[in-house]
Amino acid sequence: MPARAMRADARRNYEQLVAAAMAVVAEEGPDASLNEVAKRAGVGAGTLYRHFPTRESLLAAVYEGRLARLCARAEEAGGALPPAEALVDWLRALVTHAMTDRGLGARMMLSPEAAGVDCWATLHAAAERLLRPAQEAGAVRADVEAADLIALAGGIAQATPDPAHATHLLTLTLNGLLTPTP
Amino acid sequence: MPARAMRADARRNYEQLVAAAMAVVAEEGPDASLNEVAKRAGVGAGTLYRHFPTRESLLAAVYEGRLARLCARAEEAGGALPPAEALVDWLRALVTHAMTDRGLGARMMLSPEAAGVDCWATLHAAAERLLRPAQEAGAVRADVEAADLIALAGGIAQATPDPAHATHLLTLTLNGLLTPTP
DNA sequence: ACCTGAACACCGTTCAAGT
DNA sequence: ACCTGAACACCGTTCAAGT
Numbered sequence: 001m002p003a004r005a006m007r008a009d010a011r012r013n014y015e016q017l018v019a020a021a022m023a024v025v026a027e028e029g030p031d032a033s034l035n036e037v038a039k040r041a042g043v044g045a046g047t048l049y050r051h052f053p054t055r056e057s058l059l060a061a062v063y064e065g066r067l068a069r070l071c072a073r074a075e076e077a078g079g080a081l082p083p084a085e086a087l088v089d090w091l092r093a094l095v096t097h098a099m100t101d102r103g104l105g106a107r108m109m110l111s112p113e114a115a116g117v118d119c120w121a122t123l124h125a126a127a128e129r130l131l132r133p134a135q136e137a138g139a140v141r142a143d144v145e146a147a148d149l150i151a152l153a154g155g156i157a158q159a160t161p162d163p164a165h166a167t168h169l170l171t172l173t174l175n176g177l178l179t180p181t182p
Numbered sequence: 183m184p185a186r187a188m189r190a191d192a193r194r195n196y197e198q199l200v201a202a203a204m205a206v207v208a209e210e211g212p213d214a215s216l217n218e219v220a221k222r223a224g225v226g227a228g229t230l231y232r233h234f235p236t237r238e239s240l241l242a243a244v245y246e247g248r249l250a251r252l253c254a255r256a257e258e259a260g261g262a263l264p265p266a267e268a269l270v271d272w273l274r275a276l277v278t279h280a281m282t283d284r285g286l287g288a289r290m291m292l293s294p295e296a297a298g299v300d301c302w303a304t305l306h307a308a309a310e311r312l313l314r315p316a317q318e319a320g321a322v323r324a325d326v327e328a329a330d331l332i333a334l335a336g337g338i339a340q341a342t343p344d345p346a347h348a349t350h351l352l353t354l355t356l357n358g359l360l361t362p363t364p
Numbered sequence: 365a366c367c368t369g370a371a372c373a374c375c376g377t378t379c380a381a382g383t
Numbered sequence: 384a385c386c387t388g389a390a391c392a393c394c395g396t397t398c399a400a401g402t
Contacts, residue, residue: 007385009386010385044388045378046378046388047386138361140359140360140361148350148351148354151341151342151347151351152341152351152354155337155340155341156334156337157337158292158337159336160292169334169337175358176323176356176359176360176362177331177334177358178270179323180362191366191367192367195366217394217395225368227396227397228366228396229367231397237395
């Protein structure tokens with residue numbers, strides 16, 4: 001979000017840049033032209049770079065709202081459902097989330113530098129909050145970590161453009177490819 | 183490979199382009215500059231485009247040799263080891279393969295258009311040759327297809343730059359995140 | 365037939381000049 | 384303080400001119 005003490009015009013430009021970026025990224029994905037974003041925001045290229053020194057910092061601003069919604073969902077599910085179901089539901093949402101806007105979510109999920117430390121920590125905390133109870137209930141293997149869940153969901157999202165196929169891949173990952181041999 | 187009836191100079195240029203592309207892609211990954219490839223091959227930009235109308239067609243030429251080695255390995259393993267072990271070994275090799283040159287392999291594995299129909303068919307045939315016996319032996323679930331194996335291996339390769347983490351993610355995928363509940 | 369390389373459109377990024 | 388937008392370096396791609 002924009003810093004508190006910004007001059008009125010700066011704040012306005014900041015907000016228009018994020019709005020323009022949301023539109024352009026939705027159309028062209030995370031590699032969209034930054035000059036195009038500046039142009040559509042009605043702002044000079046230098047202004048974009050002043051507010052967002054890197055592409056990833058702009059993407060992170062676009063991504064912030066979605067992430068908040070996703071983590072809110074983790075909170076709700078954690079209270080209402082049995083641990084394993086809550087986790088599986090949320091993982092499905094995570095894969096869907098990672099696939100939107102030509103893989104913007106996956107790109108953020110798979111790189112701490114891209115997402116920024118705040119987003120990163122928020123996402124990991126949400127994953128952990130669902131993972132722990134499921135492990136304590138014995139429903140999820142003990143050698144799984146929150147980072148693994150996020151990496152697997154991001155990887156699956158990158159692996160196919162088809163949501164139905166992604167769902168299938170997640171199901172396979174949950175159950176395992178090998179038949180259980182106890 | 184180059185067509186048979188090429189003029190001597192054309193053939194020479196073709197080979198130098200592939201050699202230059204192998205070097206440049208190894209250094210800069212699959213998004214390396216094509217002008218740089220042409221320059222390093224000692225060839226005009228137009229010549230590169232004559233031989234390789236798209237970036238993917240050039241990458242496919244680079245990728246061809248590696249793919250052949252990988253599929254040869256599938257052949258050997260299929261004969262020598264029990265079905266499930268042969269498959270798991272090969273999947274580990276597939277993930278490693280997908281991670282080389284900043285994800286060149288993964289990029290090829292995850293897009294039929296990128297790899298070209300020939301590469302695509304070869305890779306799928308190799309996967310199927312190991313998958314079928316493992317399924318018939320009851321070691322691998324019946325609802326797994328060759329395309330799933332390739333997508334999951336490619337996704338894992340994209341999900342982390344660390345080979346040890348990738349290996350762990352593959353192990354999780356093989357065993358499943360959830361504890362078996364028969 | 366095939367090759368060259370200048371040319372064009374585009375993009376990321378910077379920075380002097382403005383208010 | 385902040386903004387503008389021309390400018391620079393680079394890249395993908397094409398195509399007239401050459402051999």
